[in-house]
Amino acid sequence: MADPQTEQPSPGTETVAEPVEAPSFEIRPATPEDAPFMVQCHIECLAETYAHIMPPAFAQMRRDRFRQEVQETLDELLEMQQALTAGRAPIRSHWLAVADDGPLAGEVLGAVASGEGMAPWERVYFSNPEPPVSFNLDHLYTRAVAHGSGMGQALLDVALAAPSGGGRAAWLWILRDNPRAEAFYRRNGFVPDGLEVGCGPSWFDRPMFRMWRPSQP
Template identity: 35%
Template sequence: MVAARPGRADAARVEIRRAEIADAEAGAWCHLLCWQEAYAGLLDPRRLQEKTDPTGFGRRTERWAGAIEAGVVRWLAFNPGLDVPIQDRVIGFSSPGPGRDDDAPTPLELYSVYVRKAWWGSGLGQRLLDVAIGKEAASLWLLEGNERALAFYRRNGFVADGARVDEEFFGVPELRMVRPAQ
């Protein structure tokens, strides 16, 4: 028997809270697994494998812990299941902060919203977006060709502003989107 995909009622039960240093390993696992799930078919498979190889995972966890310690805001969504392995403890996250671009169109930037594939369509991404930026004006960058993310952000009032950069880490261009205060 195949387990049912989590729905809106399940997403409503998910605890979302600000990340603490003790959450760094679970958050880093979520980040890595979300990249694998969200970018499969969007990136060159070898490049995706190279960038998401868990070898040296300790460094990824250290970066997460360092960012949290430095005050980077990360909102984490915790799996409501009991006794889940650390890789599945965090099922999504979002992160807002000050705009990083010299020509930032808004003071606030949404750095990320990621949700594990099993939770796509459950409303969890919406909850993470809402806790991260509320109704404030914001900008964000997303990988070109990521149609799922593009549709999500459009539903939330974001529009492409014409800015485009070559993203070096994954080797795929990024597009900037902006939304006014809601």
């Protein structure tokens, strides 16, 4: 897998992407070695997903924090690895969607994380009431090239799989004015719970709202 830092275009250059057919993919648990590739994927997913509602500075801020984001992601993946080795549930479980054929083979094209309770950022920056259920879909992103491939559904299914079968009851946050994502979550049984707040300065104070669903058969 290529180093995401060395794959960046040089300043002042412009790349023109050729049309790429949605690739086939595999879903697998993330490992600590995946940290830089997860972060690169996450940054590009954010840039693509929110281009219609965020200024260019939004993605650039995250590119500027690449190394810090890698370290934070590595810490989470190490905790996950240690928890699984010890036979306990991680604070957050992470899975990746990796292209397994074609010109993108080996590239991380999607990621999802889930776990019990609020994420640390929410407890630090907000005083929100507890959600209707305890299990949190922390984030789910796919690259635009994978849209329509079933990748998002596959990631959601593995992240919210209930031990006894079916899908877990869960909750999530979603930005307002993100109709593609909202329709996806509604198809999977999620509905708004009535709570809406601003995201804060690093997300340009965009409004986000909380959705939840009961357990699924």
